[in-house]
Amino acid sequence: MAVTRRQLLGAALAGSASLMVWPSLTLAASPAPPQRLVVVLLRGAVDGLSAVPAPGEKRFAELRGSLDLGAPGGKDAPLPMSEGFALHPSLGFAHGLFKQRQFAVVHACALPYRGRSHFDAQDCLENGSDKPHGSRSGWLNRVVEQWHQGQGLAIASAQPLLVRGPAPFMTWSPTPGKLSPANLAQRLADSYGRDKRLSGAFEQALEAQNVAPEKQGGAGNLVAMMKAAGNFLVKPDGPRVAMVQDTGWDTHANQNAVLARKLRLLDNGLKALRDSLGKQWNHTVVLVATEFGRTVAVNGTRGTDHGTGSTVMLAGGGLKSAGVVGDWPGLNKLRDDRDLMPANDTRAVFKGVLRDHLGLDKKALDNDIFPGSARVAALSGLV
Numbered sequence: 001m002a003v004t005r006r007q008l009l010g011a012a013l014a015g016s017a018s019l020m021v022w023p024s025l026t027l028a029a030s031p032a033p034p035q036r037l038v039v040v041l042l043r044g045a046v047d048g049l050s051a052v053p054a055p056g057e058k059r060f061a062e063l064r065g066s067l068d069l070g071a072p073g074g075k076d077a078p079l080p081m082s083e084g085f086a087l088h089p090s091l092g093f094a095h096g097l098f099k100q101r102q103f104a105v106v107h108a109c110a111l112p113y114r115g116r117s118h119f120d121a122q123d124c125l126e127n128g129s130d131k132p133h134g135s136r137s138g139w140l141n142r143v144v145e146q147w148h149q150g151q152g153l154a155i156a157s158a159q160p161l162l163v164r165g166p167a168p169f170m171t172w173s174p175t176p177g178k179l180s181p182a183n184l185a186q187r188l189a190d191s192y193g194r195d196k197r198l199s200g201a202f203e204q205a206l207e208a209q210n211v212a213p214e215k216q217g218g219a220g221n222l223v224a225m226m227k228a229a230g231n232f233l234v235k236p237d238g239p240r241v242a243m244v245q246d247t248g249w250d251t252h253a254n255q256n257a258v259l260a261r262k263l264r265l266l267d268n269g270l271k272a273l274r275d276s277l278g279k280q281w282n283h284t285v286v287l288v289a290t291e292f293g294r295t296v297a298v299n300g301t302r303g304t305d306h307g308t309g310s311t312v313m314l315a316g317g318g319l320k321s322a323g324v325v326g327d328w329p330g331l332n333k334l335r336d337d338r339d340l341m342p343a344n345d346t347r348a349v350f351k352g353v354l355r356d357h358l359g360l361d362k363k364a365l366d367n368d369i370f371p372g373s374a375r376v377a378a379l380s381g382l383v
Contacts, residue, residue, distance in 0.1 A: 032149055034283040035318065035357055036233045037241045038273065039140055040226070041162065042266070043122060044249030046290040047304050048311035049340060050259050051091070052105050052324065056084015059331045065298040067255060081105075082323045090263035093271045097315055101322040104382065106349045108309040108329050110292060110342030116306035118250070121291035126162040128347070128370045135371065137165030139350070142369045144169070144241050147358055153232050153242040155225045162243055170239070172232070174224060222246045226269035230276025233284075244269075249290060253301040270315055282317035285357045285383060289313075289346060295338045296331065309340035312349045314382060318357055321382050344379070351378035 050067060054060050055078065061068045069089065072078045078086035079095040085105070087095050097103035112130040113121050120132035128139025138161045144152040145167035154163045157173040222244070229242045246265070251258050266288070274281050293310030309329070314321075326349070329341035347370050354360045354369065355378045366374040 032236070032240065034280070035240065036277070036280055036284040037143075037353070037358060038226075038229055038233070038284065038286045038316075039162070039241075039243045040266075040269075040286060040288040041122075041125070041160070041243065041245040042249050042288065042290040043118070043245060043247045044251075044290070045118065045121070045292050045294055045306060046249045046310055047251060047255065047259065047294040047307075048107060048109075048309065049293075049296060050255065051088050051263060051313070052081075052107060052311050053078050053086050053088070054084055054107075054328075054331070055086055057331045063296045063331060066302060067298050067304070069256070085324045088259065088263050090260050091267045093267045094313070094315065097270070097274075098322055102315060102317055102319055104314045104319055104321045105324045106312045106314070106326040106344050106379065107324055108327065108340055108343035109289075109312045109346045109349060110309050110344075111346050113292075114308065116292070118291060118306075123161065125289065125291045125346070126160060130372055138162035139369050140241065140243055141165030141167045141169060143354060143358070143360070146360055146364045146368060147241070149240045151239050153229065153239040155229050155242065155244045160243070160245060172228065174228070222265045222269045223272050227272035227276045230273045234277050234280050251294065251303045252299070252305060253303040255298075255303040258303075274315075284316040285318045285353050286315040287312065287350065287353060288315070289350075293340050296334055296340055297338065307339035308335050309342045312344075312346060314349075314353070318383055325382070326379060345376045347373055347376050348379045349382070351376065352380060352382045354378075356380070356383040 049064065053069065055071055070077045072080035072086045076089050078089060079091065080086050081098060085107070087098070094103050111121065111124050113124040113132060115121065123132040124130075124134070126138050127133070127135040128142070129135045140152065140162045141164055145165065151168040151170055152163060154160060154169055154171045155173065156171055159169065159171050163169040163171075225244045229244055232238045233240065233242055248262060270286065273286065277284055289312050290310050293307040294304035295307045299305055327343040329343040331340075333341060335341050351365045351370065351373075354365060355362070360369070362378070365378065370376070
């Protein structure tokens, strides 16, 4: 049965939308599996030790300096997890998911790429090979091709590398229109956040004017995009795989203020996704990844610089694990005497989810989806 553009568009969202790319689709005769996968790319290199601090480490407070938010338990303090780890106080919904065994973190994750270029690291993160420019297609496109469950969905104004390739991907983004003050603040905040001299002043101006960009739902907002992803994925004849992306995570200056806002957006986005999926949340896994980590110590502008190890966060009713899983290198030895040592290959996390959640086999994962990665074992027990 052919699905028309009008049928899918009408079923997806009640709000204003513009369709950028929508391939012609044909539904499979057999019932589609219930599993859903959402990949969220946080561009700019998230500081994993702020998102998921390790206050149980003896050197944590000393190394983090002014970035340390204190011991868990107090007001506006990190939210306690297990085994010496906590969550940033802006991740309150995620902490609730953790208590329900629906949120997990693999810390000290890194790609084979060990440079400090955003562009090369993001290329490696998206193409799925062991080097930048190692493939012209994206690993998520190859997942859809191997899984044989119809089309994928990219919530983006243009196709990111992650979803490019022969498998069908529709690309959707909110309609550009008149910006509300909060929406404009969101866009400006991400731009100012890249400037060491201006980011702090802009964050202070937002607070003084009581502008909360994370509460708005206009174009470019992570919360609105994740809600939209859920609205598409919940349809019986809709996509089963989706990606969402967000920018503004390059925190060279005034990091605590910037991340308090950005992580709250991510947290609200997870809630919006959960709410829009409804019962399908129980069959969903969300992968939240970034290109690399940041320095352990604070710099001269109350931020951090490009580093190595960061976190991969996972959410969803399809999870089996909760809390911090995988290997942890500790803080006694740092890479180049500045970065969190990588202890887990980011691709191992992806492989574990793709194998155990979508049922993809080892050969496909090692050779097709992540070429030349046979030595990288899938991380077990996540799903």
